Amino acid sequence: MGLRKAGVLGATGSVGQRFIQLLSNHPQFELAVLGASSRSAGKKYKDAVDWKQTSLMPAAAGEIVVSECTVEAFKDCDVVFSGLDADYAGPIEKAFKEAGLAVISNAKNYRREKDVPLVVPTVNSEHLAIIEKRVKDAAAAGQKRPGFIVCISNCSTAGLVAPLRPLVDKFGPIELLTTTTMQAISGAGFSPGFPGIDILDNLVPYISGEEEKIEWETKKILGEIADDGNSVKNLSDDEIRVSAQCNRVAVSDGHTECVSVKFKNGAPSIDAIKQCLRDYQCEATLLNCPSAPKHAIHVLEEQNRPQPRLDRDRDNGYGVSVGRIREDPVLDVKMVILSHNTIIGAAGSGVLIAEILAAKNVI
Amino acid sequence: MGLRKAGVLGATGSVGQRFIQLLSNHPQFELAVLGASSRSAGKKYKDAVDWKQTSLMPAAAGEIVVSECTVEAFKDCDVVFSGLDADYAGPIEKAFKEAGLAVISNAKNYRREKDVPLVVPTVNSEHLAIIEKRVKDAAAAGQKRPGFIVCISNCSTAGLVAPLRPLVDKFGPIELLTTTTMQAISGAGFSPGFPGIDILDNLVPYISGEEEKIEWETKKILGEIADDGNSVKNLSDDEIRVSAQCNRVAVSDGHTECVSVKFKNGAPSIDAIKQCLRDYQCEATLLNCPSAPKHAIHVLEEQNRPQPRLDRDRDNGYGVSVGRIREDPVLDVKMVILSHNTIIGAAGSGVLIAEILAAKNVI
Amino acid sequence: MGLRKAGVLGATGSVGQRFIQLLSNHPQFELAVLGASSRSAGKKYKDAVDWKQTSLMPAAAGEIVVSECTVEAFKDCDVVFSGLDADYAGPIEKAFKEAGLAVISNAKNYRREKDVPLVVPTVNSEHLAIIEKRVKDAAAAGQKRPGFIVCISNCSTAGLVAPLRPLVDKFGPIELLTTTTMQAISGAGFSPGFPGIDILDNLVPYISGEEEKIEWETKKILGEIADDGNSVKNLSDDEIRVSAQCNRVAVSDGHTECVSVKFKNGAPSIDAIKQCLRDYQCEATLLNCPSAPKHAIHVLEEQNRPQPRLDRDRDNGYGVSVGRIREDPVLDVKMVILSHNTIIGAAGSGVLIAEILAAKNVI
Amino acid sequence: MGLRKAGVLGATGSVGQRFIQLLSNHPQFELAVLGASSRSAGKKYKDAVDWKQTSLMPAAAGEIVVSECTVEAFKDCDVVFSGLDADYAGPIEKAFKEAGLAVISNAKNYRREKDVPLVVPTVNSEHLAIIEKRVKDAAAAGQKRPGFIVCISNCSTAGLVAPLRPLVDKFGPIELLTTTTMQAISGAGFSPGFPGIDILDNLVPYISGEEEKIEWETKKILGEIADDGNSVKNLSDDEIRVSAQCNRVAVSDGHTECVSVKFKNGAPSIDAIKQCLRDYQCEATLLNCPSAPKHAIHVLEEQNRPQPRLDRDRDNGYGVSVGRIREDPVLDVKMVILSHNTIIGAAGSGVLIAEILAAKNVI
Structure with missing residues (x-):
């Protein structure tokens, strides 16, 4: 399998910047779509972001034109990482899931849903089995892959x-x-x-x-x-x-x-x-x-x-x-x-969850 | 009663500086003797100290010639505040006590002695009664005022x-x-x-x-x-x-x-x-x-x-x-x-303990 | 002369808080009116402000009901201290001046006006003479005291x-x-x-x-x-x-x-x-x-x-x-x-300018 | 040519730790001798040092037994990096030089000697020519390679x-x-x-x-x-x-x-x-x-x-x-x-100077 297409929601924010840093030059994922508010949409990422990481902005990411956070813009993504603030994450992530997208979210909105795994990937990756089951059941039933949300823990x-x-x-x-x-x-x-x-x-x-x-x-x-x-x-x-x-x-x-x-x-x-x-x-x-x-x-x-x-x-x-x-x-x-709160405690866990899902052919 | 004469042991150190700050212009105590190591002894305090408090060094204290930490130098003090490091406090404070001096110490050396009160003055000043009793017993027996140590808590x-x-x-x-x-x-x-x-x-x-x-x-x-x-x-x-x-x-x-x-x-x-x-x-x-x-x-x-x-x-x-x-x-x-660790947690408590002892005529 | 009535514009902000701190228990000024945005107006100051000074909020100030920044609310003030952001200060301070009020402002808006003194009170208080002259000329002409703005420097x-x-x-x-x-x-x-x-x-x-x-x-x-x-x-x-x-x-x-x-x-x-x-x-x-x-x-x-x-x-x-x-x-x-940037570099200078104007009977 | 043997003087100090970090897994140098005070000598480096770098101590370095800073201990080194304090560097570096060793020093002691290059390697590496000439002159005269000191700038x-x-x-x-x-x-x-x-x-x-x-x-x-x-x-x-x-x-x-x-x-x-x-x-x-x-x-x-x-x-x-x-x-x-004061401003420059000298066959 080639590189999976990855999208990032909330790409200009703190968590979004970390996702971009971790996904650049990733052996399994290709940074395909960056979503942010309408204030940033249409600009090149490098012109939209106030980059505050201690490593330099990945050059390729800087050239991506920022999209709005719509299903349409992300529809070809194999996986979508959400760094959205809780104030915005609710309806957007729900819409993405319903459209069949695989969402890995750092927001707190859906953490308490029983059918949403809340995962620290070095701790309870076995909880991802409920997603794996859903995807396999759909495949067995001849349905298209269902969308889902996996939440990163606090x-x-x-x-x-x-x-x-x-x-x-x-x-x-x-x-x-x-x-x-x-x-x-x-x-x-x-x-x-x-x-x-x-x-x-x-x-x-x-x-x-x-x-x-x-x-x-x-x-x-x-x-x-x-x-x-x-x-x-x-x-x-x-x-x-x-x-x-x-x-x-x-x-x-x-x-x-x-x-x-x-x-x-x-x-x-x-x-x-x-x-x-x-x-x-x-x-x-x-x-x-x-x-x-x-x-x-x-x-x-x-x-x-x-x-x-x-x-x-x-x-x-x-x-x-x-x-x-x-x-x-x-x-x-x-x-x-x-x-490390922004790696195992946030974006890094999101990327590792995606790697586990990839290893299990869920994405 | 006029101002009681106060001495400070370890006067150039962190705790000693706080003692000096708190005792300057004090309504009950007069800064009389400042003791430090032989490296400082003989110099004016202002020339011996690297003053690091956020308020200026009290002018009068700066003019005091620093003494060595001997009983002889402090023999006229009504109360001696010790800001000595634990490495030095042991024998000096013991000698002072045995010479009949009233020592209030920030050092840890004697805190665990049963007959030494360990006092946070806003908390357990009633423990000072064991000193008060000793002083009164001596007075009743016609003996001179005994020396003692009171320890400030960690x-x-x-x-x-x-x-x-x-x-x-x-x-x-x-x-x-x-x-x-x-x-x-x-x-x-x-x-x-x-x-x-x-x-x-x-x-x-x-x-x-x-x-x-x-x-x-x-x-x-x-x-x-x-x-x-x-x-x-x-x-x-x-x-x-x-x-x-x-x-x-x-x-x-x-x-x-x-x-x-x-x-x-x-x-x-x-x-x-x-x-x-x-x-x-x-x-x-x-x-x-x-x-x-x-x-x-x-x-x-x-x-x-x-x-x-x-x-x-x-x-x-x-x-x-x-x-x-x-x-x-x-x-x-x-x-x-x-x-506040240097006030209620150190020198400030020492001064308040002395004020309580003064109120009870123990010093 | 009794206490002069003082108002503070932008009372909940950083500079405003300093003004209130400095004017509480002031021997010449009485804190009379506190102005802030409509979001704060109508609340007691203590409920409107996120007090961030290292000394406690003056109790009396906390009980003052916050006003909007209108001439009407401040019309009885002998002097008005402005801690407004530059985004808001322009029209408000102008209106206050035109209404005959004495405004001492920390905002940058009028600093470059030739007839507005820009004053560091320990440096160029002699520039206040242009205000003094204006007030005296008006008095000599039988007019009421003219409003004016004095700017605190950067x-x-x-x-x-x-x-x-x-x-x-x-x-x-x-x-x-x-x-x-x-x-x-x-x-x-x-x-x-x-x-x-x-x-x-x-x-x-x-x-x-x-x-x-x-x-x-x-x-x-x-x-x-x-x-x-x-x-x-x-x-x-x-x-x-x-x-x-x-x-x-x-x-x-x-x-x-x-x-x-x-x-x-x-x-x-x-x-x-x-x-x-x-x-x-x-x-x-x-x-x-x-x-x-x-x-x-x-x-x-x-x-x-x-x-x-x-x-x-x-x-x-x-x-x-x-x-x-x-x-x-x-x-x-x-x-x-x-x-000290918030004293001689901001609110403190405002208060000292007012004291100088008071000493010269300009306010 | 195989790996050149490198020694580090002052290996437990701040500059020494940086040298060790930069020389571990270096393609041209092999960490061979670590020198420190007699207090550390004889201990494994990991037991002698209070490692304060943000990357982990290189495992191999940790196992090296620390030597005293003597010519004898370093005599087989192709290059010696000195992170010694100025209080100690003078006689030690001189002895090393006189014994024919190549010393690259972060200490200030010899910076002002006319025949000692003072080098920022990205700035004035051409000054190393005076060392290159000396080494070549000796070779031409059939003498053994002379010792020398190169100083890293402040x-x-x-x-x-x-x-x-x-x-x-x-x-x-x-x-x-x-x-x-x-x-x-x-x-x-x-x-x-x-x-x-x-x-x-x-x-x-x-x-x-x-x-x-x-x-x-x-x-x-x-x-x-x-x-x-x-x-x-x-x-x-x-x-x-x-x-x-x-x-x-x-x-x-x-x-x-x-x-x-x-x-x-x-x-x-x-x-x-x-x-x-x-x-x-x-x-x-x-x-x-x-x-x-x-x-x-x-x-x-x-x-x-x-x-x-x-x-x-x-x-x-x-x-x-x-x-x-x-x-x-x-x-x-x-x-x-x-x-970066500890890279281009200290140990890092030392390593780069050594690389330049190696490229020019001076070491």
């Missing part, structure tokens, strides 16, 4: 669940989970983005809606596919209680989280936990997806690590670092988790 | 316990307590202090010894005076379990803590907690101590507060701010606490 | 000219002047203000319109009143050439400028320059204006000063610091100037 | 001269040159490095010795080889006057400079200057050196560029960015220059 949730999945698989359910996050400002986008005066010699102990997202999404991502194979069944409040406290700090990229967990079946040893995390291999790695990290989890032994500036780029931002794993006097175990 | 512990004390007084024991701190770099002193490259676009999820200090000191500060009136009896591990995770962030002054608590006797309502904190008046305020805050606790209702840059200076840094008080899905209640 | 210009004025007075004209500024982000306001992602581990070597303002306004502020007494005559391009390079850096408050000058009549000695600056006393100080700095210029001898965090608050932000005065291999003399 | 000088060289070549001498620098903290090393408290919400308008280095080194780098071919002849004070003002700002990597120049023969047009800079190709590029930038100079047209965070990594840090080229009312032309 950024701070992605980092949190990354090490929890192998722990739950090996040691059984986690019943109590607390996280205090220290989140990068890039997660706030940049139109206008997070104000400088609020972050200079300061931090803000509140991010609108973030704690609720972590507390809810964790239960879906750690849940299982329902018996009918068509939806995801969340963990219940009885199975796990999650508490998040979210803060914005003066870091550009990289969310750090101080996490404590209590296991239902008793605490494993610290060494057993480290070994479990070191041994973990995610499906994307086993499938040889191009962006899959060599190590989905990096266990750090230095007592003052992970640090965002030094560790956020491990495995190109797809590797999550876990350090300071130690006993917790209140719950069982505490640790520090660092994840 | 900075992040001070902010943590500030709102806990009134809650425990009203609602009974706290049995589980977690805090994740985001601490200012001024707490690391400045010789050389915290490296710039470690804090720019970064945070460090580790502060040597800090978590142990919080977990231990909280149990002493919330403890009671023993029956004999001569020592402090810590809370036991059975009575309270404390878990701390400590981080250094890009903030100059002001420690922020995300705290959760579980009450032994069941959770009070959020409104009851707020009211309890709003009603709290500390002894120093009732004694009309000059530096006592009007409100030892400020309850903030804005959802994105407290913030270090905006709230650290409430009541000149003696007021601790508490915001985002809300239910916690894992323990009972969570909240965000902000305290 | 923030980085204010710091630049502060030490130049005494130097020109003593050593004669400066013919060449270069400045490279490193400006605080508070100067960019905060709706939305300067983006955090642009300032974290970064600087931006461009501020829209700023270099042109410095190059033009310097010539007006250092100019003289025309012979007719009714307007200000700028220095010509032949008399002085000015070159500015402006940068935004990660500082909250305080503009630092690296400045070089060449004198027409030959270079004075470094010592003579320092002495001249130390001796300088501005008119506002001589008039005993309440906000006037004790020293309009502070000459610093430490080789690594001035620094924004340590020196911006000298004389409550009305004192400008000058350090590193030394010979320049290209022009004559180079130096580093630090000024 | 970091802020490197960025400054990068665009000046092509301008001088095309438009003739520059007679006046001013630069105001805003320098990254990584330039201050990290033992202890630049203090965090000095850079948070702050800048420091002074860097010890830096202005003198810029003013002196520029004259050597822009100078020519003397007639005898054995030394470099600096430009005289009559030929060029240079004035520098140096500041430390809150940036991790990347020095920004606001520069003005006056040409002896009259000002070229802005367009001509841009074209000249765009056309420039340095010798290292023409020699196909592995690290040579594709473009030694990048001319940026966006009015708010270059910015350190966005532009410092152009051509892996070997490309210098020049923006805002415009007329200067005082001199002829002003511009903003950005260079």
Whole structure:
């Protein structure tokens, strides 16, 4: 199969720029359509965007003429990545799905739909099976490929669940989970983005809606596919209680989280936990997806690590670092988790989800 | 009584500079002796110090000739404030105490001695009674005033316990307590202090010894005076379990803590907690101590507060701010606490302790 | 005379908040009317504003019901301070002036009008004479007091000219002047203000319109009143050439400028320059204006000063610091100037201008 | 020829770490010997170093046992890169040279020796001819290859001269040159490095010795080889006057400079200057050196560029960015220059110098 045609919705925004960066020179995808608001449509991308990435704008992307975010403009895309703001994503993504398009979205709008997988690709790619089933059922019935939406998780949730999945698989359910996050400002986008005066010699102990997202999404991502194979069944409040406290700090990229967990079946040893995390291999790695990290989890032994500036780029931002794993006097175990919020926590996960779907011939 | 003569040990360091700033133009104390290393001794203070406070060096202090940290140099002081590093504080403070001097120390060396009060002056000034008793007993026995040491608590512990004390007084024991701190770099002193490259676009999820200090000191500060009136009896591990995770962030002054608590006797309502904190008046305020805050606790209702840059200076840094008080899905209640680490968390507490001792005629 | 009634236009914005902070508990002015957009009008100020100052919102100001920016609402004000954005200031300030109101404006709209004084109050308060004359002429003619506008200079210009004025007075004209500024982000306001992602581990070597303002306004502020007494005559391009390079850096408050000058009549000695600056006393100080700095210029001898965090608050932000005065291999003399951009560079200057006008019975 | 054996002096320091990063997996050099203080000697590098680079420590380097900085330990090296502090570099580098070793040094100690080339490899690699001559003369005389020292320029000088060289070549001498620098903290090393408290919400308008280095080194780098071919002849004070003002700002990597120049023969047009800079190709590029930038100079047209965070990594840090080229009312032309201080301004230049020497068979 040749290169799959990829479209990007919200191409001039923060997440959209990251999608473009990751999709340029991609071995499986070809950047075909860039969609943005009518203010940008009709201009060359390089004239429409205020490019704020630390690597230069890919030259070919810069020459693409920006389209409006219509089904018509994207109709030939094999996959569409959505970096749209939640204010706009709802009807556009729905229309794209109904038109038979494959949408991978960073927006929060459809994350809570039972038949929409909410995926951190190094964690719960098995939830994509509900899409795979739908596509195969349609093929078996002689119908054309159905459209669908796959949602990327909230950024701070992605980092949190990354090490929890192998722990739950090996040691059984986690019943109590607390996280205090220290989140990068890039997660706030940049139109206008997070104000400088609020972050200079300061931090803000509140991010609108973030704690609720972590507390809810964790239960879906750690849940299982329902018996009918068509939806995801969340963990219940009885199975796990999650508490998040979210803060914005003066870091550009990289969310750090101080996490404590209590296991239902008793605490494993610290060494057993480290070994479990070191041994973990995610499906994307086993499938040889191009962006899959060599190590989905990096266990750090230095007592003052992970640090965002030094560790956020491990495995190109797809590797999550876990350090300071130690006993917790209140719950069982505490640790520090660092994840790259715009890679594993946003656009990067979108691209890796698409690679998994491609490996499974769903797109 | 006229002005009491005050000495400062470690006068050129970070804590020492704060002591000097707070003691200049003080209504009860007169800056009499400044002690530093032999490298500085013999120089005028203004020539010995690299003054790094945001207010100008008090002119009179600048003219004082620095002494070495000997009993002889400080023998006429009514009170000696120690900003010495722990590496030096041990034998010097001991010698001062044995020579009959009243020492109020920011160093950690004697905090764990049972007969040394560990005091946050807006929280557990009643622990000073063991000193008051010793002084009165000596006077009754016709002996000269005995020397003593009072320890200022660790900075992040001070902010943590500030709102806990009134809650425990009203609602009974706290049995589980977690805090994740985001601490200012001024707490690391400045010789050389915290490296710039470690804090720019970064945070460090580790502060040597800090978590142990919080977990231990909280149990002493919330403890009671023993029956004999001569020592402090810590809370036991059975009575309270404390878990701390400590981080250094890009903030100059002001420690922020995300705290959760579980009450032994069941959770009070959020409104009851707020009211309890709003009603709290500390002894120093009732004694009309000059530096006592009007409100030892400020309850903030804005959802994105407290913030270090905006709230650290409430009541000149003696007021601790508490915001985002809300239910916690894992323990009972969570909240965000902000305290000024160099005021209520260090030198400022030292000065307020001295004011309380003065009000009680102990110095 | 009792307290003069003061109004503030643009009261919820960055400059407006500073005006309110400075006018609360002012010995000469009473905060009477707060004007903002129709979105805020009708609400109590405390409910309309996102207060971002490091001191708490003055309680009385918080209770004032916000008005729209109409002449009717402000008609009883003795003086109106305008913190309006340039996008709105033009017609509103004009209407206020025509209605006989005394307007002191931070907006750039009328700075280039010949009959509008452009004033840094510690530098060229003598330019206010053209207003004084107009008011007196009207009084002599039996007319009611005419309205007028006085403009506050651009923030980085204010710091630049502060030490130049005494130097020109003593050593004669400066013919060449270069400045490279490193400006605080508070100067960019905060709706939305300067983006955090642009300032974290970064600087931006461009501020829209700023270099042109410095190059033009310097010539007006250092100019003289025309012979007719009714307007200000700028220095010509032949008399002085000015070159500015402006940068935004990660500082909250305080503009630092690296400045070089060449004198027409030959270079004075470094010592003579320092002495001249130390001796300088501005008119506002001589008039005993309440906000006037004790020293309009502070000459610093430490080789690594001035620094924004340590020196911006000298004389409550009305004192400008000058350090590193030394010979320049290209022009004559180079130096580093630090000024508080929201005090002497904006709202603070507005208040001090009003105090000078009050001292001269112009308002 | 196989891989040349490379040694690194000061391997645990800031510059040393960069050398190791750049020499790992280098196509021409093999990391053979790592030298550090006796405190580190005997340990594996990974146990001796506090690695602070944003990329992971090269695994092979981590296993090398650290040596002391003796000739004996380095005697088999084809080239030795010195990242030693100036306090130690003097005698060690001299001994190495006298022992016949090829030393490329980042230290300042020998920069002012007439027979030591001071080289920015994208600017004045022709100065290496004095080494080439010495080596060839020795070979012709049947002597063994003589030792030598080549000095890397000061970091802020490197960025400054990068665009000046092509301008001088095309438009003739520059007679006046001013630069105001805003320098990254990584330039201050990290033992202890630049203090965090000095850079948070702050800048420091002074860097010890830096202005003198810029003013002196520029004259050597822009100078020519003397007639005898054995030394470099600096430009005289009559030929060029240079004035520098140096500041430390809150940036991790990347020095920004606001520069003005006056040409002896009259000002070229802005367009001509841009074209000249765009056309420039340095010798290292023409020699196909592995690290040579594709473009030694990048001319940026966006009015708010270059910015350190966005532009410092152009051509892996070997490309210098020049923006805002415009007329200067005082001199002829002003511009903003950005260079990566630890690549083109330090270790990176060392490696590229070695590549040039290798291309010329000098090492």
